[in-house]
Amino acid sequence: MSGPVGRGAKVRAAVHAATLAELVDKGYAELTVDAVAQRAGVHKTTVYRRWNDRQSLVVDALAEHFAADIPxxxxxxxxxxxxxxxxxxxxxxxxxxxxxxxxxxxxxxxxxxxxxxxxxxxxxxxxxxxxxxxxxxxxxxxxxxxxxxxxxxxxxxxxxxxxxxxxxxxxxxxxxxxxxxxxxxxxxxxxxxxxxxxxxxxxxxxx
Incomplete structure (x- = not known):
């Protein structure tokens, strides 16, 4: 796990980046909140406070990524x-x-x-x-x-x-x-x- 990240926008960005990285490395079927949290440098309860489950996390990360990807x-x-x-x-x-x-x-x-x-x-x-x-x-x-x-x-x-x-x-x-x-x-x-x-x-x- 990397060093702890800050709160708010930095946490959101770190978790989104970790979610996308896990999706690329392991695919959707193998993606877990625990692995995302570890890669992002946050506790899994921090993830669950912002996203109810793995599904909502993936949807949010993908939507934000592709929104920024197309100018x-x-x-x-x-x-x-x-x-x-x-x-x-x-x-x-x-x-x-x-x-x-x-x-x-x-x-x-x-x-x-x-x-x-x-x-x-x-x-x-x-x-x-x-x-x-x-x-x-x-x-x-x-x-x-x-x-x-x-x-x-x-x-x-x-x-x-x-x-x-x-x-x-x-x-x-x-x-x-x-x-x-x-x-x-x-x-x-x-x-x-x-x-x-x-x-x-x-x-x-x-x-």
Missing amino acids: TPDTGALETDLRALARALVDSMAGPVGTAVQAAMHSDAGRLPEIAEARQRIFADRFRRAEPVVSRAIERGELPVGTDPAEVFKALAAPIYYRLLVIAEPVDQTTADLAARIALAAARAGALISPIATRNQTAGRRQ
Whole structure:
């Protein structure tokens, strides 16, 4: 065990880091609160005071890690913003934590509610990070009004996830740049406008 850490934010950061390290080293099935506490340099009661159980600890650590792992770019142009998002996503997915998470999701652990919750929190955060990118692009006149940020991110992520998880091909910056071009083309063509915006526009033309 390393030396004791302080309270508050330092403890939280140390426990999160230890949780991710245990996940990478041992996998979800073998991860224990005792091992996390030992690696973090805290007593296990300190962990249990902040997280009710192993499941809530893993969900919290994963959600915070991936929230910090994907930035919200502001390069001044949609094309370069999407490229930055796609490259960050590839780096995240192909990194040690991303690889460990994918292994957990494709094992028996993938059916556990806490893993599903972690996945939902991760993607909800990533959809939120796409919102300012798309909003600024609409304001600059690069995208049609009503373009759905979540759909833009899905179009961006789909080629990456397909290669990585379905056909087991490696992904790199070339993959990311291609995904960005696909999402950009679809968004510019108006294919990613939200259904609500489409209905409102149709109703407006009828009035």
